[in-house]
Amino acid sequence: xxxxxxxxxxxxxxxxxxxxxxxxxxxxxxxxxxxxxxxxxxxxxxxxxxxxxxxxxxxxxxxxxxxxxxxxxxxxxxxxxxxxxxxxxxxxxxxxxxxxxxxxxxxxxxxxxxxxxxxxxxxxxxxxxxxxxxxxxxxxxxxxxxxxxxxxxxxxxxxxxxxxxxxxxxxxxxxxxxxxxxxxxxxxxxxxxxxxxxxxxxxxxxxxxxxxxxxxxxxxxxxxxxxxxxxxxxxxxxxxxxxxxxxxxxxxxxxxxxxxxxxxxxxxxxxxxxxxxxxxxxxxxxxxxxxxxxxxxxxxxxxxxxxxxxxxxxxxxxxxxxxxxxxxxxxxxxxxxxxxxxxxxxxxxxxxxxxxxxxxxxxxxxxxxxxxxxxxxxxxxxxxxxxxxxxxxxxxxxxxxxxxxxxxxxxxxxx
Ligand SMILES: [Zn+2]
Numbered sequence: 001x002x003x004x005x006x007x008x009x010x011x012x013x014x015x016x017x018x019x020x021x022x023x024x025x026x027x028x029x030x031x032x033x034x035x036x037x038x039x040x041x042x043x044x045x046x047x048x049x050x051x052x053x054x055x056x057x058x059x060x061x062x063x064x065x066x067x068x069x070x071x072x073x074x075x076x077x078x079x080x081x082x083x084x085x086x087x088x089x090x091x092x093x094x095x096x097x098x099x100x101x102x103x104x105x106x107x108x109x110x111x112x113x114x115x116x117x118x119x120x121x122x123x124x125x126x127x128x129x130x131x132x133x134x135x136x137x138x139x140x141x142x143x144x145x146x147x148x149x150x151x152x153x154x155x156x157x158x159x160x161x162x163x164x165x166x167x168x169x170x171x172x173x174x175x176x177x178x179x180x181x182x183x184x185x186x187x188x189x190x191x192x193x194x195x196x197x198x199x200x201x202x203x204x205x206x207x208x209x210x211x212x213x214x215x216x217x218x219x220x221x222x223x224x225x226x227x228x229x230x231x232x233x234x235x236x237x238x239x240x241x242x243x244x245x246x247x248x249x250x251x252x253x254x255x256x257x258x259x260x261x262x263x264x265x266x267x268x269x270x271x272x273x274x275x276x277x278x279x280x281x282x283x284x285x286x287x288x289x290x291x292x293x294x295x296x297x298x299x300x301x302x303x304x305x306x307x308x309x310x311x312x313x314x315x316x317x318x319x320x321x322x323x324x325x326x327x328x329x330x331x332x333x334x335x336x337x338x339x340x341x342x343x344x345x346x347x348x349x350x351x352x353x354x355x356x357x358x359x360x361x362x363x364x365x366x367x368x369x370x371x372x373x374x375x376x377x378x379x380x381x382x383x384x385x386x387x388x389x390x391x392x393x394x395x396x397x398x399x400x401x402x403x404x405x406x407x408x409x410x411x412x413x414x415x
Pocket of ligand 1: 012013050052215216
């Protein structure tokens, strides 16, 4: 029988170790009882170390190079991409998204589906959950897709208004990472144990499929403090807790990706979406050991995204994925373009601007010798060349965009 109720819970910046199951320092007894029968993925990867492209992969089942949001500062997706909200709405589902930071989804195809968690609150992280609980109550027996996005765990971690000396970054740089992480873990506990539990109490596990995950992790590492500037093993791999109504279902072992949730939901809901992406439904529990999944980062354009200058621009003024009023966004002097592939055992990262590569063991974070990056590059290029969505790319990737990268590489002597 088709599943008719789906709950997606995204906790921003949720690292793999910010969960009691992976880290006994997190004390979340109520959350643990409510998620006791959920499956935890051992190797679940995001497609991008940034909120906008990562969620766009969640809702489309496509990698950033396929859906068009190459990085956080890209304004729009490629045209003609199917997203989960519209797809399920067409099939008679009642769909809604509720975010503690809804404006982060501005200009994306699905932005109209996502509103604030509490419409009456000025600061969403201080708002009430009751409006969301009312939505769940009102849904009754209707087919439903609900998306919840928690922002309290995002950089700052609720510390606004508190002067810390030394700062979290200074602590990490001084090797006192465990002290700095206390503040981050406290925010993760706050969201899980005091907010999400109230949602999960409402969920009848015989009817609902539930997926809870981070949209990317967080560094707390001398190499990267937050996320977004570098593809790092602590940022690319996140927890995924999953529950399906089917008894005896198990999450497949091996390497999983954010793009797997779209085909999973389509299969459970028995919807033919003509999906031709790289995502693999999680309903089938065949192990995926040896599967390589992709993470992409592109910050060549724009500087930041979460400022009023971007968030309050009228929609009609955004004239392309990288232009406002037909004027190209400024190029970011510190901009980078990177990709990584991982099989869950190692992560290979390549920086297209510097030409440097890193091969890293996932379990230890230790760098491994890698004299010849060719085999990894071949795997990456096979993903690009094998995509069934190349037509979308060709439709919209501007010559200027391609030119920017080419020029950067020429400037640096790589072409
Ligand atoms: Zn995020």
